[in-house]
Amino acid sequence: MTTLDTAPAAVREAPVDGEPCVLLKLGEVVLKGKNRELFERRLADNVRMACRPIARVDVIRRHGVFIVRTKDADTATVDRLAQRITDVMGIVWAHRAWRVGKDLASVERAALELMDGRIGAFAVRSRRRDKRFPMTSTELDRHIGGLVADRYGQPVRLKAPEHTLSIEVDRDEVFVFSGGLPGQGGLPVGMSGRALVLMSGGIDSPVAAYRMMRRGLRVDYLHFSGMPFTGPESIYKAYALVRELDKFQGGSRLFVVPFGKAQQQIKSSGADRLAVIAQRRLMLRTGEVLARRLRGSALITGDALGQVSSQTLTNITALDDAVELPILRPLVGMDKVEIMDQARRIRTLTISELPDEDCCTMLAPRRAETKAKIDDLRQIEKRLDVGELADQLAASVQEHRPVYGDTTA
Ligand code: ATP
Ligand code: MG
Numbered sequence: 001m002t003t004l005d006t007a008p009a010a011v012r013e014a015p016v017d018g019e020p021c022v023l024l025k026l027g028e029v030v031l032k033g034k035n036r037e038l039f040e041r042r043l044a045d046n047v048r049m050a051c052r053p054i055a056r057v058d059v060i061r062r063h064g065v066f067i068v069r070t071k072d073a074d075t076a077t078v079d080r081l082a083q084r085i086t087d088v089m090g091i092v093w094a095h096r097a098w099r100v101g102k103d104l105a106s107v108e109r110a111a112l113e114l115m116d117g118r119i120g121a122f123a124v125r126s127r128r129r130d131k132r133f134p135m136t137s138t139e140l141d142r143h144i145g146g147l148v149a150d151r152y153g154q155p156v157r158l159k160a161p162e163h164t165l166s167i168e169v170d171r172d173e174v175f176v177f178s179g180g181l182p183g184q185g186g187l188p189v190g191m192s193g194r195a196l197v198l199m200s201g202g203i204d205s206p207v208a209a210y211r212m213m214r215r216g217l218r219v220d221y222l223h224f225s226g227m228p229f230t231g232p233e234s235i236y237k238a239y240a241l242v243r244e245l246d247k248f249q250g251g252s253r254l255f256v257v258p259f260g261k262a263q264q265q266i267k268s269s270g271a272d273r274l275a276v277i278a279q280r281r282l283m284l285r286t287g288e289v290l291a292r293r294l295r296g297s298a299l300i301t302g303d304a305l306g307q308v309s310s311q312t313l314t315n316i317t318a319l320d321d322a323v324e325l326p327i328l329r330p331l332v333g334m335d336k337v338e339i340m341d342q343a344r345r346i347r348t349l350t351i352s353e354l355p356d357e358d359c360c361t362m363l364a365p366r367r368a369e370t371k372a373k374i375d376d377l378r379q380i381e382k383r384l385d386v387g388e389l390a391d392q393l394a395a396s397v398q399e400h401r402p403v404y405g406d407t408t409a
Helices: 033-051 073-083 103-117 136-154 204-214 231-250 259-267 272-293 313-320 334-347 361-362 376-384 386-395
Strands: 019-026 057-060 065-069 093-099 120-126 161-167 174-178 195-200 217-225 252-258 398-399
Touching: 019 033, 019 073, 019 174, 033 057, 033 065, 057 217, 065 174, 073 093, 093 103, 103 136, 103 161, 103 174, 120 136, 136 161, 161 272, 195 204, 204 217, 204 334, 217 231, 217 272, 231 252, 231 334, 259 272, 259 376, 259 386, 272 376, 272 386, 313 376, 376 386
Parallel strands: 120 161, 195 217, 217 252
Antiparallel strands: 019 065, 019 093, 057 065, 093 174, 161 174, 252 398
16 A cells, blocks of 8 residues: 655646546445345446446445456546436436545545546535544645645636546545436346336337336336237337447346237127227236246336226236236336336437337227226136237247347347
8 A cells, every 4th residue: 555645746747647437426335234135246246247238347345335457447437337327226326436546645646637627616425434534624625625726727616616636545545536427226136026017119118228227127028019910010119218228237138029919809709999998908017928038027018007008907907907916016106208218318209209109009999998997807807818829929028138338139
């Protein structure tokens, strides 16, 4: 370990002699008490996996922060890593930082380099995770603040500065950085188990998937296409959506069921106004069969209360009745505007808005039932032998593996 050198740095013009790295701030993960070790390990794995296409990285765990290092890193690679890591659930901030020696001269050099060319008031905020460092945080703030102000002629302002220079003294090194990229927060994917998302080509189900991944669920996706009576467009959309959402977990699987013939059977069963709910129940049953095969313990849908006629409270109750697995509906209390904002932020909105032939339009009766009676639905389902039908549908799935960033498919 280098010793503290309080003398002015000899060659201040020299480039920073540290190494560029990414410093990560973790969210709720740190609150998990005894499980924290497990959470951190999972999160570190997820970070490593997300970075792999860019560079092989080491993730070093320190209390409450991760340090992401890579051999022979140039700043451009580190920038890309930081950007990529903002999609990893459980990360609150990704800072592109200089990792420098634990001596004042190194900190000074890094600070001057980082603040070079920045116009406007600034503040220095130091903290010590290693309290043995011979200067207090306040002393460090004052010293570096004075140095930067002298050199570049910019004023120090502690309240609402234009630029913040952060200095974090750690066990073996000091991190110096300015600004950072906000992450998603939440919990690491995989921590809460596994579930199956019923994925249409619409706006809502991708957002529902995002919100449950953010709560630590690893998800698979199930899409029903109207094939053979519609074109494959809805499958392309589902594929593109899953490929985009794959940035949040990696290793995503999309299962596609050709649903057209089953829909026709529902139609000719005389379901009439109940056709839409009967079809949704069949989707859920099929999802349940598949979820059990995949060891998933819940189904996820994009239902929002009252958004469309199939989403009244009575109808939601009729949907729950069809399966034993819990149905998670993370959007149930959200407005369409809120959902669309979120879809825009996670970059699924433009894909969802592409035109396609939704399999559901085929069945839409002139007036849909808003108060579906479960007994009536069961009558219809008896005529259809839905148990058998759901098994057949689940057996007919085609599996796809959309990979984030893969533009060849
Ligand atoms: P979305 O925008 O997600 O399509 P929506 O507002 O259009 O939702 P519905 O069409 O009633 O509402 O669908 C409600 C939910 O049912 C969807 O969020 C999705 O989870 C599921 N779902 C509907 N259609 C399909 C489909 N073709 N394949 C898989 N799941 C579907
Ligand atoms: Mg829809």
